[in-house]
Amino acid sequence: MFKILKKEYLADNIILMDIEAPKVAKSCYPGQFVIVKTDEKGERIPLTICDYDREAGSVTIVFQTLGSSTQKMAAYNEGDSFRDFSGPLGCKSELCTESREELQKKKILFVAGGVGTAPVYPQVKWMKENGYDVDCVIGARNKDLIILEDAMKEYAKNVYVATDDGSYGFKGNVNDKIKDLVQNEGKEYNLVIAIGPVIMMKFVSLLTKELGIPTIVSMNPIMVDGTGMCGACRLTVGGEVKFACVDGPEFDGHLVNFDESIKRQQMYKSEEGRAILKQRE
Ligand code: NAD
Numbered sequence: 001m002f003k004i005l006k007k008e009y010l011a012d013n014i015i016l017m018d019i020e021a022p023k024v025a026k027s028c029y030p031g032q033f034v035i036v037k038t039d040e041k042g043e044r045i046p047l048t049i050c051d052y053d054r055e056a057g058s059v060t061i062v063f064q065t066l067g068s069s070t071q072k073m074a075a076y077n078e079g080d081s082f083r084d085f086s087g088p089l090g091c092k093s094e095l096c097t098e099s100r101e102e103l104q105k106k107k108i109l110f111v112a113g114g115v116g117t118a119p120v121y122p123q124v125k126w127m128k129e130n131g132y133d134v135d136c137v138i139g140a141r142n143k144d145l146i147i148l149e150d151a152m153k154e155y156a157k158n159v160y161v162a163t164d165d166g167s168y169g170f171k172g173n174v175n176d177k178i179k180d181l182v183q184n185e186g187k188e189y190n191l192v193i194a195i196g197p198v199i200m201m202k203f204v205s206l207l208t209k210e211l212g213i214p215t216i217v218s219m220n221p222i223m224v225d226g227t228g229m230c231g232a233c234r235l236t237v238g239g240e241v242k243f244a245c246v247d248g249p250e251f252d253g254h255l256v257n258f259d260e261s262i263k264r265q266q267m268y269k270s271e272e273g274r275a276i277l278k279q280r281e
């Protein structure tokens with residue numbers, strides 16, 4: 001059993017939880033994910049790790065209450081325990097495996113969209129703790145949905161906030177802000193790491209392709225086993241079939257077939273709707 005040490009609402013339906021999971025905390029890295037199961041019959045929910053404390057033996061996750069399973073997760077409180085907390089799964093971020101010589105050459109812009117800000121955070125933190133400055137754009141629909149801004153400011157050199165409705169920071173989506181930084185402010189980047197909704201990662205990748213900036217995205221398709229056995233998380237990258245759970249979740253954004261991933265994500269929408277109705281009965 002995996003105890004919830006802390007529960008905090010970051011926004012209306014976005015929750016942060018610290019989970020007691022010493023083995024995962026000891027071996028995880030930015031970029032990796034866990035699969036959470038509330039109880040024996042619960043759905044397996046993949047969540048990218050937001051933070052970890054090796055000494056305290058805790059791992060931080062952030063999730064949005066979207067479907068019936070995340071609503072069930074949200075009903076758990078501090079002191080309650082989840083049945084399973086499997087991980088760390090997937091590959092660690094490329095940044096954690098590159099040589100100092102390679103990292104020194106990088107001028108990185110992280111692009112965080114909505115709840116995708118949570119998996120960006122450990123990468124920004126890791127870069128700072130290893131001596132590298134990075135910039136970060138955080139985009140959300142409105143001010144109330146901006147998460148982890150202060151935490152990000154502790155580790156990023158510059159944090160640029162953009163809201164679609166202009167209620168806070170720059171008015172526009174993350175792509176508008178990237179264009180503003182590169183074209184108006186003369187900022188130079190040679191790597192973009194974008195994490196957020198698939199549609200955002202698609203359009204960021206289209207823009208950075210035009211701008212000639214290599215781009216990494218983190219894909220979060222439907223997953224079942226998380227170990228490369230079931231094929232649920234397959235996607236196409238550069239014409240080849242890949243499994244996000246073992247080959248990713250990070251991939252070259254200029255090679256991912258986003259349209260196919262969006263179609264696959266939508267396949268389960270009606271199933272999810274039925275599950276929510278059943279839960280309310
Ligand atoms: P959202 O729809 O509110 O979008 C967040 C921001 O992304 C927007 O404010 C905008 O700046 C940008 N954006 C969205 N669509 C865009 C477009 N077409 N062009 C340019 N920019 C665009 O995001 P949300 O509701 O917080 O996100 C929920 C989704 O994020 C879920 O589908 C979830 O699965 C996904 N998610 C992905 C990861 C990951 O690892 N990739 C992690 C957490 C959540």
Ligand code: FES
Nearest residue numbers: 224226228231245
């Ligand atoms: Fe089953 Fe990736 S989740 S192969």
